[in-house]
Amino acid sequence: MxxxxxxxxxxxxxxxxxxxxxxxxxxxxxxxxxxxxxxxxxxxxxxxxxxxxxxxxxxxxxxxxxxxxxxxxxxxxxxxxxxxxxxxxxxxxxxxxxxxxxxxxxxxxxxxxxxxxxxxxxxxxxxxxxxxxxxxxxxxxxxxxxxVNLEKKVKEQTDLINQMYIRSIDSLIKALEAKDFYTRGHSQRVTMYSVAIGKEMRLPQEQLETLRQAAILHDLGKIGVREAVLNKPGKLNDEEYQEIMMHPEVATKILGPIPYFRPLLPAILHHHERFDGLGYPMHLKGDDIPLESRIMAIADTFDAMTSTRAYRTALTLQTANEEILRCSGTQFDPKIVPMFIGVQGRIEILGDLDDLVLPDGHVDKIFAQSG
Ligand SMILES: [Fe+2]
CATH class of the missing domain: 3.40.50.2300 (Response regulator)
Structure with a gap:
């Protein structure tokens, strides 16, 4: 017995x-x-x-x-x-x-x-x-x-591998920041504006998360752009402009082999498309452009206009908003522009950008995960 x-x-x-x-x-x-x-x-x-x-x-x-x-x-x-x-x-x-x-x-x-x-x-x-x-x-x-144990182990290993990927991308981001000091503050602000718009549009949580991570990484491809071009005070020549225009594709080449980042690729690749089809890299038009990219395009341009860059000083908030409104329907999705303008009013009233960040914390959680 x-x-x-x-x-x-x-x-x-x-x-x-x-x-x-x-x-x-x-x-x-x-x-x-x-x-x-x-x-x-x-x-x-x-x-x-x-x-x-x-x-x-x-x-x-x-x-x-x-x-x-x-x-x-x-x-x-x-x-x-x-x-x-x-x-x-x-x-x-x-x-x-x-x-x-x-x-x-x-x-x-x-x-x-x-x-x-x-x-x-x-x-x-x-x-x-x-x-x-x-x-x-x-x-x-x-x-x-x-x-059950096997599934748990596989998940643990997958998480570990993803952590390693995030760590390596974090290193690239740090390298980019060293080349172009402007990038990190820019990526954080673009992330804040993008997530705020996404929330205003009541996007599902999963899509908000894709938007958030894509916004953090949207300019990662600038790692492939020469420092002299990134920080050039004057106007870029054609060759330099071509080099800058490669950065969405460079980012997808860097992130593409990593399964963890694959859901972010369309949003990153198309963040410089224009609603009227005159953007790059694929001249996508209207709703053919991923929604996340259409959101990021507004946030990106707004932040570029309201920040001081190597080649010009910042515009006032009012001038930047007028420019965004002027380009509604040409450069930007006319359905999203009012959302951004609406959200911005609240940012001013609250006076606290963090309030518009996802409730789970800081915009650069992806960096924190790797640390
Ligand atoms: Fe960009």
Whole structure:
């Protein structure tokens, strides 16, 4: 019995060390006989005279094995097994059937019984059948635990790999900041404005998160632009402008191989498209431009206008807003411009940009994750 006890442990009744079996049969004589033999074998046994009686006992106590007859008044063995497999899947169901009921016994297996034994039976065979059923249930449980653990492990490893990716992108961002001091403050403000617009548009949380991360990384591709071009005080020549225009594609090339960042790529690639189709890199037009990019385009331009850059001083808020409104329908999506103007009013009233950041914290959570 030692072996059986150890396998059956998780299913044992709490009031003792013995494995518990519920014997269900409408014939008292059979119940008594089975009970006696099972008790001699070391099991703890209780009896029920039909399916209903069994369900009442199952709701009150834990059992490892349900040994049930098929034909019984009130509720037969098949109906009982259906209930038991759905309500108590950890219990090993064993059917006692007459030869004539073999088809029914097979259908009992199909609905989840572990095994069946035909009457009249040899008690040694009954014991082996019960032992095997207990073992089968224990293995099923072990397999389930293994699968759950495996899924957990895979998730842990995936999280770890993603952390490593984020760390490496963080290094690139730091390298870009070293080249172009203006970038980080810009990315943070673009993120704040973009998320504020997204919230004003009542975007779902998942899309807001994509927007937030894409906005943080939107200018990452500038890592591929020469420092002299990034910080040039005067007007850019054609060649330099071409170099700058490559930055959305450079960003997608850097981030593309990393599955974690893939959902952000369309938003980043198209953040310099224009609503009228005159933008870059693909001259997308109107709603063909990803919504996140249309939002970021307004936030990006507004921040560029209201910040002092190497080549010019900042415009006033009013002038910048007038420019955004003037370009509504040409450069910018005319449905989004009013949202931005509306949100901006609130920023001024609140006087606190952080209030418009996602409730889960700082705009650059992605950086924090890597640290
Ligand atoms: Fe950009």
């Amino acid at each position: 030692g072996n059986i006890v150890s396998i059956g442990k998780p299913y044992q009744k709490t009031d003792g060390n013995r494995i518990s079996i519920l014997v269900v049969d409408d014939e008292e004589f059979i119940r008594a006989l089975v009970r006696e033999r099972l008790e001699i074998a070391g099991y703890s046994v209780e009896e029920a005279c039909n399916g209903k009686d069994a369900l009442a006992k199952l709701s009150a106590s834990l059992y490892t094995v349900l040994l049930t007859d098929i034909r019984m008044p009130e509720m037969d063995g098949i109906s009982l097994l259906k209930e038991v497999t759905s309500r108590y899947p950890e219990i090993a169901g064993v059917v006692m059937s007459a030869h004539a009921e073999l088809d029914t016994a097979v259908s009992a297996l199909k609905i989840g019984a572990c095994d069946y034994i035909t009457k009249p039976f040899n008690f040694d065979v009954l014991l082996i059948t019960i032992e095997n059923s207990i073992r089968k249930k224990a293995l099923e449980r072990e397999l389930q635990d293994y699968q």
